[in-house]
Amino acid sequence: MTTLTSAPEQAVPAPASASAPRRRGRRARKVTSAGPLTHVLLGLTALLSVFPLYWTAVAASKTNAELAGTPPPFLPDADLFTNIGRAMEEAPIGLAIVNSVIVAGCITVGTVLCSTLAGFAFAKLRFRGNKALLGLVVGTMMVPTQLAIIPLFILIAQLQWVDHLQAVVLPTLVSAFGVFFMRQFLSQALPDELLEAARMDGASTLRTFWSVVVPVARPAMAVLAMLTFLTAWNDFFWPIIALTTENPTVQVALAGLGGGYVPDTAVIMAGTLVGTLPVLVVFVVLGKQIVGGIMQGAVKG
Amino acid sequence: MTIASDDPRVAAAAAPPPSAPPAPATAARRRRSRLTRNRWGYAYVAPFFVLFAAFSLYPFLYTAYISLHEVRLSDIDGAVFVGFGNYTELLQNEFFWNAARNTLTIGILSTVPQLAIALGLAHLLNYRLRGRTFFRVAMLMPYATSIAAATLVFAQLFGHDYGLINTLLEAVGFDRIDWESGTWTSQIAISVIVTWRWTGYNALIYLAAMQAIPNDLYEAATLDGASRWQQFLHVTVPALKPTILFTIVVSTIGAVQLFGEPLLFSGNGMTSGGVSNQYQTLGLLMYDQGWTNFRLGQAAATAWTMFLIILVVVGIAGLIARRRARAER
Amino acid sequence: MATVTFDAATRIYPKSDRPAVDTLDLEIGDGEFLVLVGPSGCGKSTSLRMLAGLEEIDAGSIRIGDRDVTEAPPKDRDIAMVFQNYALYPHMTVEQNMGFALKIAGVAKDEIGRRVAEAAKILDLEDYLGRRPKALSGGQRQRVAMGRAIVRNPQVFLMDEPLSNLDAKLRVQTRTQIAALQRRLAVTTVYVTHDQVEAMTMGDRVAVLKDGVLQQCDTPGALYDRPANTFVAGFIGSPAMNVVTGPAVDGGIRLAGAVLPVPREKLARAAAGTGKVTVGFRPESLEVAPAGEGVPVVVNVVEQLGSDAFLYATLGADDDGDVLHTADVVVRTEPRTAAAVGQTVHLRVREECLHVFDPVTQLRVD
Structure with a gap:
């Protein structure tokens, strides 16, 4: 958990169970097939989940009057592109997307690296005070974002970092969740014997980390990277304090668009669509992995 | 080793x-x-x-320090020590109690349905399904949507004159509702946004926990003559209790910090949370104090109060978990 | 090649008051195959890991050849280890797994290739060099783990229950392969197992441990024929030796109302002090005696193995109500003439096969 993102976005729950019964349970449970009602209910939920996103595209191409018509419109039309163009003029969404890619990319790389290093140490190395430090990490997950922002704001104001991307990147690198996630994964996935084998083979501690730990940790690192990127892309609270619409991330630009004096809902919706689409495309492509990662994290936690 | x-x-x-x-x-x-x-x-x-020391620990402590001072955003160095003045002022401030009440009601309105629906969904997803991955990914789409985007879309959907929801209500014979201006209606609308974003995620968490339940238990329950519904009540839910407790804690921590949705729901970026503060949450109030009224000491006190509320919630959950663990021993 | 010496080596785990390995003294000869055996928790793995450098040595020392390695890190000990779960690097091919240590040691590439190929040939792994561990069977993984040790050409091989993850049939097969390989390479080997059959069939010598203390270290034959105490007597051999305690009487030990003869001198020494004596006799050293002679037992279960039959029987309580030595006894008999369940059988022990122990110290009396 970064200090600057809300807690529920990443935390993993506590139930744990060995992987063997889990696999067995999964296979066996499948025997009970879903009836038509189940499919209908799930279909409805899926529709409700996706509809607001689709509606963004519809609303982005209609005037208010058209939207209020009976029956309401359910297909976007060509005005969509006109409105996207207008949104891009009203708010620097292109710049925002570039900024968000940079910010979320840096945060992801840094977080995964720090988390893997620390998670490995907490999972497999014994050093004085390790339990207390891990407790500190876990405790951090409960701390609300609000608790850090005033001093951080003062800090970046003094460093004259307001409106600079590093003001968003650096504080968000601290991910207690990432450390905890990697620790949970490595405690299970990395047998002590493997580390001992590396020691017997004469590998130094650093060599062991790069040649043995990182390859084993790679699947969890990928999951953590996806979740971190998503969270960083969607992060809202700290960016709207640290940045202005002069040099925004996507969320800051959207907040500006929504909170500004743009009279036309369609333009706001068009901006929302453009700002959301990149991450949604990534999500659809990697959806299966992200789902797997969240569920894996749930059981591991 | x-x-x-x-x-x-x-x-x-x-x-x-x-x-x-x-x-x-x-x-x-x-x-x-x-x-x-x-x-x-x-x-x-x-x-x-x-990084933790620089960007977490130091700010936490510094916030505590600020909360004991009268500090203005315009004159950070001119801090005046006021002891617990900010806190006592806060406790006498009707805006604080209003925000606390709103945070609580929105928290309940969003957390309870969210987790209940998630549990049901997880149960459905646990059946053998065609298009399993499709359903799971679709349900997680809201999670991938940012607070800002989700709130802007829902603000449109809940709009008085042009919103789809009112259009539909009117079509079936109801009056249009002014969602934003009413206390309950605005809080329900905001809760809907939160529920929409988090239900699928929690459903996946529950699903993962359900799949960890050994199938022997279900087989034994079947042999004991338990119906599917009874199995859900007497096998699934008890096994999920730690997970449910956990999600309650996590959702509560999130609810206490609720900020983006009420900020953007008004459509004008006001930190007041509606003209009569009808949906101003603690998170919003804190932002209002610090960045609209420039009273950092007050804002810091609010932030620490929020943290204390979270500590109490986590403490209660910890006690429940420990009592359960002891009962099971 | 080298000898290995444990010199009063001791390991005490933090937060534990009892040593996991207690002043272990052990001398392993050059090229010898020594097996450490004992029940779980006896300290056998800890001893091996102390030699490997994976456990601290809290007192005493360990030498490889003439060199004191007590303080040396694992990589400077010139040893190689085969782990119980093989500990193959999952992301490396068989070839990379086997060559990893050499690569770290900075050995030239073609030299690594040559040595890996050589080991692969010995272990019949040539067709699998490009595979990842995941794509190998259990037996193949085990051989890769062996190969990784062989490639390094170390002074000592350490093996920690390397067969415990194989199925029964493969285990027997691999057992002989490892033993043969060790003889061929003539590298000093320390091998840990909890399986006494493995210990007896593989080791030049077998060291039996219990609760961190070395009980006896000898050749398999000597362990079997002359166990140093009742623990070794009961641990080595399958089914286990029958060990019973009873009152010493003139000429022997009284069991179930009868007297089992014990040599006079041994009897006197064992019974001094307590008036009791502990005797041990193996299932195969029992003979069925005509009624009126020998010790009566009641047969509970008959196990027909085809080549043999085992009777699981109970020694009856003593006539005078002294039930102290009511005990289960296992008897090997001819399969065709085995007694029936419920029947009372009279048993006799061939005298040269009777082991006598002090009931207090549990030590062998000769």
Whole structure:
């Protein structure tokens, strides 16, 4: 958990169970097939989940009057592109997307690296005070974002970092969740014997980390990277304090668009669509992995 | 076992058998080599903790310091010590109690349906399904949507004159509702946004926990004549209790900090949370104090109060978990 | 090649008051195959790991050849280890797994290739060099783990229950392969197992441990024929030796109302002090005696193995109500003439096969 993102976005729950019964349970449970009602209910939920996103595209191409018509419109039309163009003029969404890619990319790389290093140490190395430090990490997950922002704001104001991307990147690198996630994964996935084998083979501690730990940790690192990127892309609270619409991330630009004096809902919706689409495309492509990662994290936690 | 050696204090304290006392020099040398190896642990956690100290620990403490002072955003160096003045002022401030009440009601309105629906969905997803991955990914789409985007879309959907929801209500014979201006209606609308974003995520968490339940339990329940619904009540839900407790804690922590949705729901970026503060949450109030009224001391006190509320919630959950664990022993 | 010496080596785990390995003295000869055996928690793995450098040595020392390695890190000990779960690097091919240590040691690439190929040939792994561990069977993984040790050409091989993850049939097969390989390479080997059959069939010598203390270290034959105490007597051999305690009487030990003859001198020494004596006799050293002679037992279960039959029987309580030595006894008999369940059988022990122990110290009396 970064200090600057809300807690529920990443935390993993506590139930744990060995992987063997889990696999067995999964296979066996499948025997009970879903009836038509189940499919209908799930279909409805899926529709409700996706509809607001689709509606963004519809609303982005209609005037208010058209939207209020009976029956309401359910297909976007060509005005969509006109409105996207207008949104891009009203708010620097292109710049925002570039900024968000940079910010979320840096945060992801840094977080995964720090988390893997620390998670490995907490999972497999014994050093004085390790339990207390891990407790500190876990405790951090409960701390609300609000608790850090005033001093951080003062800090970046003094460093004259307001409106600079590093003001968003650096504080968000601290991910207690990432450390905890990697620790949970490595405690299970990395047998002590493997580390001992590396020691017997004469590998130094650093060599062991790069040649043995990182390859084993790679699947969890990928999951953590996806979740971190998503969270960083969607992060809202700290960016709207640290940045202005002069040099925004996507969320800051959207907040500006929504909170500004743009009279036309369609333009706001068009901006929302453009700002959301990149991450949604990534999500659809990697959806299966992200789902797997969240569920894996749930059981591991 | 670990690749680093064990705690040197304990090993050194352990009495060597009388038959073979190690030479003092040997012992000293050994202790040193152990320490060297142990230090690697610190090296690995160092990057994290350096960042942690700079961007988490220091700010937490500094916020506590600020909360005891009267500080204006325009004159940060001119802090005046006021003791717990900010806190007592806060407790006498009707805006604080209003925000606390709103946070509580929105928290309940969003958390309870969210987790209940998630549990039901997880149960459905646990059946053998065609298009399993499709359903799971579709349900997680809201999670991938940012607060800002989700709120803007829902603000449109809940709009008075042009919103789809009112259009539909009118079509089935109801009056249009002014969602934004009413206390309950605005809080329900905001809760809907939160529920929409988080239900699928929680459903996946529950699903993962359900799949960890050994199938023997269901087989035994079937042999005992339990119906599917009874199995859900008497096998699934009890096994999920730790997970449910956990999600309640996590959702509550999120609810206490609720900020983006009420900020953007008004459509004008106002920190007041509606004209009569009908949906101003603690998170919004804190932002309002600090960045609209420039009273950082007040804002810091609000932030610490929020943290204390979270601590109480987590503490209660911890007590429940511990009592359960003891009961099971 | 080298000898290995444990010199009063002791390991005490933190937060434990009892040593996991207690002043272990053991001398392993150059090229010898020594097996450490004992029940779980006896300290056998800890001993091996102390030799490997994976556990601290809290007191005493360990030498490889003439060199004191007590303080040396694992990589400087010139040893190689085969782990119980093989500990193959999952992301490396068989070839990379086997060559990893050499690569770290900075050995030239073609030299690594040559040595890996050589080991692969010995272990019949040539067709699998490009595979990842995941794509190998259990037996193949085990051989890769062996190969990784062989490639390094170390002074000592350490093996920690390397067969415990194989199925029964493969285990027997691999057992002989490892033993043959060790003889061929003539590298000093320390091998840990909890399976006494493995210990007896593989080791030049077998060291039996219990609760961190070395009980006896000898050749398999000597362990079997002359166990140093009741623990070794009961641990080595399958089914286990029958060990019973009873009152010493003139000429022997009284069991179930009868007297089992014990040599006079041994009897006197064992019974001094307590008036009791502990005797041990193996299932195969029992003979069925005509009624009126020998010790009566009641048969509970008959196990027909085809080649043999085992009777699981109970020694009856003593006539005078002294039930102290009511005990289960296992008897090997001819399969065709085995007694029936419920029947009372009279048993006789061939005298040269009777082991006598002090009931207090549990030590062998000769």
